[in-house]
Amino acid sequence: MAFVIMAAFFAIAPPTAVHAFDIPDDGGGAIRIEWRLSEADSQLTRYEIYRSDNGTDYEKIGIMGRGRNLFDDETEDGKQYYYKVVAVFDTLKSFSDPSSPAMSSAQWLNRKKINIIIAVITFGGLILFFIQHARHGKSLFVRRIAGLQAIDDAVGRATEMGKPILYCPGIGYIEDIATIASLSILGEVAKKCGQYDTKLINPHCDPIVYTVAREIVKESYTDVGRPDAFDPDSVYYVTDSQFAYAAAVDGIMLRERPATNFLVGWFRAESLILAETGASTGAIQIAGTDQVSQLPFFVTACDYTLIGEELYAASAYISREPLLLGAIKGEDWGKVIIGAILIAGSLIGLLTVFPILNLFE
């Protein structure tokens, strides 16, 4: 009885101004419905949203709590839809007028991300420019990176001791930049192993990375004229389970006793487990990753660490490939631009806080 009296009192004013429109700057498949809240909003149980594709037969497609005036509906592109919003108070319902028909469609350009397009074009353009520069034979200087100087020493040490080299590329996928950079370094390490006839152990966590690495190592041995020295069993897949992989590599470190461990690539929580075990065996350890959260462990437990972008630069420095050198040069100029934006933007920001400009009025 009380409900009926309250419903009558508020007359369950329906939502008004129901407006349906294609969500802008999206990939299609969605219509947004907005409405003006019912005057009895604070007393309502909820709002219900109804949809029709012919303007007569409506079906309920969603509910929203009181105080909410927006709903995104999944739709089929190119098809017209009508919407009604219903104010619900207990068992009583009050329907709004139907919306104008709306149709969803995909947009080619997300205008909210124009700044990203500008950034990508700017940095991409710089990189392409320097790649062309390098391809035309212009020398591009990349400074020495400490960890790289140690690669020769590390391979030499393993050769003298008659022990293998362990190269662990981490648990990344082939699309991870750190994994790609790691494979580039693996190629150079494999060449040195081929030259010195040093055993290489290369366990993998991802089957695709394993496939690529196997080809790279095989090619490296061929490049240095030692295709016969390539051992197909030296590059192998272990498992794609993170900690099972860590357990297996730990076992390899203790049983094979490599003289040098390369932990270069994409790592997560297993980084400390691997680095600590390697350190306990007395091996020289060269690590590198772009995973900021794992770098502290490598810095602590390894002899040399390639920090973040040093890893990318290392692969360019070693291979001297125009593509990689150009990318590093382009990124360097990108950093200069970022620095300039930060300084200029900060000066403008400070001027708004400390109105120095007023002095010139």
Place this chain on the structure above:
Amino acid sequence: MNISSDPWVWVSALFTIAIFSFLWRDNPFYKIAEHIFVGVANGWAVTFYWHNVLVPTLFDPLFRQGQLLFTIPFVIGMLYLTRFMPRVSWLVRIPIGISMGYYVGASIPAVSQALIIKQIQGTLLSPHNFQAWHAGSMGIVWSIILLIGVLCTLSYFYFSKEHKGILGTTSRIGIVFVMIGFGAAFGYTVMARISLLIGRIQYLLGPWLGIVD
């Protein structure tokens, strides 16, 4: 003391101890645990990918529902197997190239947004960023320190010149900032790892041995 009678709790506890025994030295118990771990992980992965990926997203649409468009990913995926056929093994480069190209391309907008645009926005000296520190008038000081840290760190990762002169000085300051960041991350993560260790010990003392609740 109320030792568990559940055999699976015993299996779990004994494997935990076997893995922990690695802290002493390599031993047969660790080897057994390691090999079972790797084997079970691989077996699980095969069944997982079969039931959760291959069947619902490829085989069902293609072979049961007859959606011929799925022939394209099916053929591209099958090219991975050409690695076992030396004469056509080069074909494996096609799916690798496609997946690398797709993922790298798709990640560019997200990476640009998260690692460049947002970082620049957060580093600029602006009233909004001063307030974000929730440190009153000290907010501006922290923002200036952050800006100096970012600029110096950027200079450390500048590879086109030797780190000498001004660049040498700024890059040294930059690496100090980097190491301070690493120190904080190290402490934070060690705490998280200790909590994981506590979790395992609680499991041994609780569900297994019944010493603690």
